[in-house]
Amino acid sequence: xxxxxxxxxxxxxxxxxxxxxxxxxxxxxxxxxxxxxxxxxxxxxxxxxxxxxxxxxxxxxxxxxxxxxxxxxxxxxxxxxxxxxxxxxxxxxxxxxxxxxxxxxxxxxxxxxxxxxxxxxxxxxxxxxxxxxxxxxxxxxxxxx
Numbered sequence: 001x002x003x004x005x006x007x008x009x010x011x012x013x014x015x016x017x018x019x020x021x022x023x024x025x026x027x028x029x030x031x032x033x034x035x036x037x038x039x040x041x042x043x044x045x046x047x048x049x050x051x052x053x054x055x056x057x058x059x060x061x062x063x064x065x066x067x068x069x070x071x072x073x074x075x076x077x078x079x080x081x082x083x084x085x086x087x088x089x090x091x092x093x094x095x096x097x098x099x100x101x102x103x104x105x106x107x108x109x110x111x112x113x114x115x116x117x118x119x120x121x122x123x124x125x126x127x128x129x130x131x132x133x134x135x136x137x138x139x140x141x142x143x144x145x
Contacts, residue, residue, distance in 0.1 A: 003094075004026070004030070004091070004098060008023075011090055011094075013087055022087050022088045022092075023091060025088070025091075026088075026095040029070075029092065029095045029096060029099055030099050031099075032099060033063050033100055033102065033103030034099065036059050037059055037063075037103045040058050041055040047118045048113075048116075056104070067096050071093065071096060074089045074093060
């Protein structure tokens with residue numbers, strides 16, 4: 001978020017209500033790229049480095065294609081002589097660029113360096129919640145609280 005607002009400031013945009021709305025609208029884009037990489041990382045098996053490789057092998061090309069198509073779709077808006085539309089296009093350009101930067105470079109490095117253990121098929125245990133009348137999930141004795 002700081003990178004986005006700082007980039008807009010360097011691009012000559014003031015922090016007015018139009019920019020604030022654009023930043024709020026574009027915030028969803030910023031999570032998209034890193035969420036796909038993180039999901040594929042946690043779904044993969046092996047050492048942290050193998051999981052990062054698997055995640056990027058599966059997601060790098062679609063992410064680049066999505067970023068390129070978003071850039072191409074927003075490019076004509078730069079030439080529209082309306083302040084709100086140009087600000088929105090600038091915001092989306094910066095959000096997609098920073099999202100790709102974080103999703104393709106920063107998050108994989110962080111995951112590879114700071115993940116502690118390997119994940120194998122043998123070590124995966126599924127969590128199961130059991131419920132019985134004798135042991136309810138919620139303690140009904142509210143007096144002890």
